[in-house]
Amino acid sequence: MTPATPPHPSARAPPATAYLSAHPPHPPGPAATPAKRSHPLKIHPYADTFPMLTEVELHDLAESIKTEGQQKPIILDRDGVVLDGRNRLAACKRAGIEPRFTTYDGDNPTRLIFSNNIVRRHISKGQQAMITAMACSVSGHSLRTQAKLHDISRSRLSAANVVLQHAPDLAERVRLGTLGLDAAHDQARERKTHTEALLAQNERLQQHAPDLAEKAAEGHLTLDAAIAALDRRLEEERLRQLVRDSDALLLADRDATPAFSPLADRGDITWGQAAQLAEEHLTRRHEAILRTQQALQLIADNWAAVRDLAARHDTPYAQEILDGLTPEAHALTTHLTTTAT
Numbered sequence: 001m002t003p004a005t006p007p008h009p010s011a012r013a014p015p016a017t018a019y020l021s022a023h024p025p026h027p028p029g030p031a032a033t034p035a036k037r038s039h040p041l042k043i044h045p046y047a048d049t050f051p052m053l054t055e056v057e058l059h060d061l062a063e064s065i066k067t068e069g070q071q072k073p074i075i076l077d078r079d080g081v082v083l084d085g086r087n088r089l090a091a092c093k094r095a096g097i098e099p100r101f102t103t104y105d106g107d108n109p110t111r112l113i114f115s116n117n118i119v120r121r122h123i124s125k126g127q128q129a130m131i132t133a134m135a136c137s138v139s140g141h142s143l144r145t146q147a148k149l150h151d152i153s154r155s156r157l158s159a160a161n162v163v164l165q166h167a168p169d170l171a172e173r174v175r176l177g178t179l180g181l182d183a184a185h186d187q188a189r190e191r192k193t194h195t196e197a198l199l200a201q202n203e204r205l206q207q208h209a210p211d212l213a214e215k216a217a218e219g220h221l222t223l224d225a226a227i228a229a230l231d232r233r234l235e236e237e238r239l240r241q242l243v244r245d246s247d248a249l250l251l252a253d254r255d256a257t258p259a260f261s262p263l264a265d266r267g268d269i270t271w272g273q274a275a276q277l278a279e280e281h282l283t284r285r286h287e288a289i290l291r292t293q294q295a296l297q298l299i300a301d302n303w304a305a306v307r308d309l310a311a312r313h314d315t316p317y318a319q320e321i322l323d324g325l326t327p328e329a330h331a332l333t334t335h336l337t338t339t340a341t
Contacts, residue, residue: 041076041080041081041082041089042080042081042082043081043082043086044077044081044082044083044109044113045135045138046109046110046113046114046135046138047082047083047084047086047113047117048086049131049134049135049138049175050086050113050117050123050131051127051175051176051177052086052087052090053087057087058087058090058091058094059094061087061088061091062090062091062092062094062095063095064091065088065091065092065095065097066095066096066097069097070088070092070097070099070100072085072088073085073099073100073101073102074088074089074099074100074101074102075101075102075103075104075112075116076101076102076103076104077103077104077109078103078104078105083104083109083112083113084112084113084116084117085099110135110141110146110149111149111150114132114150118150123177124177124180124181125152125153125156125181126156126160126174126180126181126182126184127174127175127176127177127181128150128152128156129152129153129156129157129159129160129181130160130163130164130171130174130175130181131175132146132147132150132152132157132160133157133160133161133163133164133171134164134171134175136161137161137164143157143158143161156181159181159182159185160174160181160185162185162188162189162192163181163184163185163188165188165192166188166189166191166192166195167184167187167188167191170184170187170188171184198223201223201227202216202223204227204230205223205226205227205230208230208233208234209226209229209230209233212226212229212230213226236271239271239272239274239275240261240264240271242275242278242279243260243261243264243271243274243275243278244261245278246260246278246279246281246282247259247260247261247278249282249285250281253285255285257281260274260277260278260281261274303340306333306336306337306340307340309321309333309337309340310336310337310338310340310341311341313337313341318337321333322334
């Protein structure tokens with residue numbers, strides 16, 4: 001009889017057997033006890049996800065079978081694949097006892113496997129979720145369906161699936177009960193984030209610098225070094241474009257300031273220095289625009305005075321105003337009053 005003691009951390013299950021073919025259900029029939037088998041039995045992949053007993057537990061089970069006999073038969077499907085009883089099978093071999101078998105004629109072998117193993121073992125919720133996620137990855141069943149079928153939290157199953165996809169080494173530890181699902185999930189999420197960042201960096205290299213991407217792929221550059229080189233290229237291109245745009249404005253504004261690009265092209269200054277000069281020019285240009293706008297706004301705000309003066313330009317009132325102005329202001333006012341009329 002299978003002991004109810006919890007699995008020891010030293011337990012290690014064999015790799016999942018590659019039994020992936022789908023078998024149609026057979027009509028119910030009487031259970032059969034197969035004859036002696038000379039070839040190794042295949043294990044159902046879902047059953048293979050449950051941890052085997054520890055060496056001590058397996059030894060105790062073998063001794064129990066020696067003295068008391070095999071209490072429960074090993075359950076096979078109609079194709080001779082083991083659904084339940086891997087530990088009994090291994091214990092019988094150790095004990096030198098010919099194992100007894102029975103055939104399952106139902107149509108839901110995964111439920112049989114799950115219910116038998118969960119009932120008989122002290123398996124944590126995290127292990128249940130991981131075992132189910134592993135089984136789904138082999139069988140193709142949906143996590144949603146299995147969560148409902150086996151009454152497992154969908155969030156736990158989702159966490160187990162993240163671990164399985166991004167940290168399979170940790171998934172195995174969760175399955176065996178040597179690592180909690182929450183701790184494994186935290187590490188798997190960190191790995192996922194790191195992997196996504198690496199993929200994004202590689203895509204950026206492929207898009208902007210295929211030559212650097214190739215060097216990184218061939219091992220001539222580390223990914224970090226390739227990204228740093230790309231950043232330098234993009235920054236220099238940004239500086240070049242800033243200088244070109246500034247030079248284009250100089251030309252369009254009919255500004256007498258010499259262009260900055262030729263200085264950098266000749267090597268008289270670096271592109272960084274040219275960009276600094278261009279930024280300083282753009283700052284001065286912007287300040288000049290603001291000052292002019294403010295001056296024009298003052299004229300607009302006081303245009304009523306100009307129109308009033310224009311209406312009485314030949315009066316002593318107008319003459320007294322003009323006499324108090326500087327020559328420059330006098331000339332401008334005369335021009336404006338003429339325009340206002």
